[in-house]
Amino acid sequence: MSVDRDEVRDVVAEVRLGKPRALGRLISWIENASPALPMIMKELAPDTGRAHVIGLTGAPGVGKSTTATSLVRAFRLRGQRVGVLAVDPSSPFSGGALLGDRVRMQEHALDPDVYIRSMATRGHLGGLAVATPQALRAFDAAGFDTVIVETVGVGQSELEVAETADTVLVLLAPGMGDGIQAAKAGILEIGDIFVVNKSDRDGAHALVRELRSMIALAERGPHDWKPPIVSTIAYQDRGIEDLLDAVERFRASQVATGRAKARRVARARREVENIALAKVRAEFRLNGEAGLDDLAEAVSRGELDPYAAADRVVVGS
Amino acid sequence: MSVDRDEVRDVVAEVRLGKPRALGRLISWIENASPALPMIMKELAPDTGRAHVIGLTGAPGVGKSTTATSLVRAFRLRGQRVGVLAVDPSSPFSGGALLGDRVRMQEHALDPDVYIRSMATRGHLGGLAVATPQALRAFDAAGFDTVIVETVGVGQSELEVAETADTVLVLLAPGMGDGIQAAKAGILEIGDIFVVNKSDRDGAHALVRELRSMIALAERGPHDWKPPIVSTIAYQDRGIEDLLDAVERFRASQVATGRAKARRVARARREVENIALAKVRAEFRLNGEAGLDDLAEAVSRGELDPYAAADRVVVGS
Numbered sequence: 170m171s172v173d174r175d176e177v178r179d180v181v182a183e184v185r186l187g188k189p190r191a192l193g194r195l196i197s198w199i200e201n202a203s204p205a206l207p208m209i210m211k212e213l214a215p216d217t218g219r220a221h222v223i224g225l226t227g228a229p230g231v232g233k234s235t236t237a238t239s240l241v242r243a244f245r246l247r248g249q250r251v252g253v254l255a256v257d258p259s260s261p262f263s264g265g266a267l268l269g270d271r272v273r274m275q276e277h278a279l280d281p282d283v284y285i286r287s288m289a290t291r292g293h294l295g296g297l298a299v300a301t302p303q304a305l306r307a308f309d310a311a312g313f314d315t316v317i318v319e320t321v322g323v324g325q326s327e328l329e330v331a332e333t334a335d336t337v338l339v340l341l342a343p344g345m346g347d348g349i350q351a352a353k354a355g356i357l358e359i360g361d362i363f364v365v366n367k368s369d370r371d372g373a374h375a376l377v378r379e380l381r382s383m384i385a386l387a388e389r390g391p392h393d394w395k396p397p398i399v400s401t402i403a404y405q406d407r408g409i410e411d412l413l414d415a416v417e418r419f420r421a422s423q424v425a426t427g428r429a430k431a432r433r434v435a436r437a438r439r440e441v442e443n444i445a446l447a448k449v450r451a452e453f454r455l456n457g458e459a460g461l462d463d464l465a466e467a468v469s470r471g472e473l474d475p476y477a478a479a480d481r482v483v484v485g486s
Numbered sequence: 487m488s489v490d491r492d493e494v495r496d497v498v499a500e501v502r503l504g505k506p507r508a509l510g511r512l513i514s515w516i517e518n519a520s521p522a523l524p525m526i527m528k529e530l531a532p533d534t535g536r537a538h539v540i541g542l543t544g545a546p547g548v549g550k551s552t553t554a555t556s557l558v559r560a561f562r563l564r565g566q567r568v569g570v571l572a573v574d575p576s577s578p579f580s581g582g583a584l585l586g587d588r589v590r591m592q593e594h595a596l597d598p599d600v601y602i603r604s605m606a607t608r609g610h611l612g613g614l615a616v617a618t619p620q621a622l623r624a625f626d627a628a629g630f631d632t633v634i635v636e637t638v639g640v641g642q643s644e645l646e647v648a649e650t651a652d653t654v655l656v657l658l659a660p661g662m663g664d665g666i667q668a669a670k671a672g673i674l675e676i677g678d679i680f681v682v683n684k685s686d687r688d689g690a691h692a693l694v695r696e697l698r699s700m701i702a703l704a705e706r707g708p709h710d711w712k713p714p715i716v717s718t719i720a721y722q723d724r725g726i727e728d729l730l731d732a733v734e735r736f737r738a739s740q741v742a743t744g745r746a747k748a749r750r751v752a753r754a755r756r757e758v759e760n761i762a763l764a765k766v767r768a769e770f771r772l773n774g775e776a777g778l779d780d781l782a783e784a785v786s787r788g789e790l791d792p793y794a795a796a797d798r799v800v801v802g803s
Binding site: 207213215216217218230302303344430434435436438441442445446448461462464466468469470471472474475476477478479 | 523524527535545546547619620750751753754757759762763765767779782783787790791792793794795796797
């Protein structure tokens with residue numbers, strides 16, 4: 170996709186003014202790994218570093234989308250501009266985003282201070298790891314106070330996405346993916362705040378108890394934050410004010426201890442590293458295509474081992 | 487971790503004889519990214535390429551472990567040697583594998599033709615993408631006819647792991663992660679065979695219907711395999727024979743059309759590429775440590791954009 174320089178400049182200027190259509194176009198360019206991105210990110214850099222990024226993760230079906238929508242409502246009542254970025258591996262079954270952004274947007278359709286958008290990056294060189302922080306930069310430069318990053322699955326990449334947030338909310342629900350399942354999926358260790366959603370269902374109390382004992386078992390220094398557990402019924406907006414209070418307490422403690430800044434630097438570090446790796450990977454694709462296929466054939470026949478093959482690729486590129 | 491050359495040779499020789507303790511040690515070396523791996527993989531290469539790798543994926547709680555255990559039983563009845571590799575992000579809450587390998591192994595404790603092992607790779611340089619194919623090589627060289635790779639979460643990395651299999655089973659269960667949730671998580675597109683487990687529960691028929699219409703919607707050539715849906719109750723071993731039959735039909739069709747081989751070459755290609763990328767990443771860590779931190783600081787303050795920072799890293803390394 171070729172992008173016109175003047176067009177880029179116009180879009181960047183409008184993103185800075187918080188125009189939703191421009192933000193939407195920019196995120197599409199990010200999804201499609203537009204060659205204009207380095208130029209765009211350079212322009213946006215001075216306007217970034219302000220938004221509070223909240224990661225929202227948990228197994229499919231625990232109510233992440235509903236919770237995000239309810240959080241948007243609550244943040245609006247506190248006067249904040251709020252964005253939602255739903256990170257969504259695309260599927261040929263859907264031909265794109267399945268999260269029903271339009272349905273979710275309806276309530277806020279006339280509110281210029283809310284922007285909800287899903288982003289599909291499956292197959293993208295560098296994947297979620299490269300695209301997500303850039304989309305967050307776009308929201309940030311567009312002046313959103315809070316951006317909620319909602320992941321779809323619970324896997325290693327999704328954990329990495331959630332970990333890039335300033336504040337990580339881990340959602341669970343009784344009956345689907347209990348505490349042990351959550352521990353298996355590795356999501357317990359990344360939560361700054363745990364949310365037991367659908368807390369009117371059977372098993373909610375047991376889940377809270379189970380979580381509490383798992384949190385108590387985790388190693389933690391005397392001054393470390395102890396993740397609270399907040400019970401919610403998101404589709405009725407219940408417990409959401411408590412959740413916002415917990416988020417603000419966590420945020421204040423992070424800023425006070427200097428950890429907020431350290432986390433931002435770590436995020437930037439990963440971002441730079443991932444862009445660098447994507448560049449290297451693109452080089453392989455460009456230069457090593459034919460050679461790599463021959464090596465792969467030999468490896469698949471057992472005539473060559475994969476390390477020896479990798480040595481030839483790295484030396485050859 | 488330093489590894490003695492003679493020790494490596496002994497372990498490799500015993501892996502070739504199918505000794506379970508040696509296989510266990512080798513997989514630990516893979517988990518820990520032992521510097522001896524290139525040497526080991528070179529030795530094992532001629533003995534690889536025979537095992538049939540079955541990927542087993544699905545949301546937490548659908549019954550992947552139970553299904554794997556039931557499949558092992560069924561494959562044993564057909565006289566096969568079977569391995570299970572459970573790919574498991576480690577968690578500080580558990581101090582390692584949570585999947586209860588020992589419990590699961592009990593039934594087969596005296597059977598030398600079954601080996602069940604979980605592997606934790608979180609934080610590993612190159613991650614699951616590098617460690618999983620190597621562990622499969624180890625099982626393969628140890629003479630297992632079938633190796634089941636079971637993933638824990640449903641995320642991008644887990645999808646990639648499942649995709650490396652010769653045959654991919656996607657598990658669903660009524661009530662937890664319905665069809666739409668599965669589509670969101672991107673697991674529908676990678677299934678060669680769909681398994682509706684817990685099929686005695688309410689909603690099983692609706693889930694099968696929903697899956698059937700989603701499969702019908704997918705684009706497919708006239709000679710392409712159409713993924714069947716098999717209903718199971720894994721903890722009672724019900725439907726597992728049907729599942730094995732479906733696996734064998736799929737396998738025969740893949741071999742007949744030449745796709746089995748193409749898939750192996752693609753797997754080897756990704757394996758080589760991922761090892762090469764891990765090497766490059768390790769170079770960053772070794773050479774770029776201090777510089778990368780400074781760049782990350784500047785990026786986090788908005789003084790530099792991440793692309794410009796990445797350029798300095800790649801040029802500088």
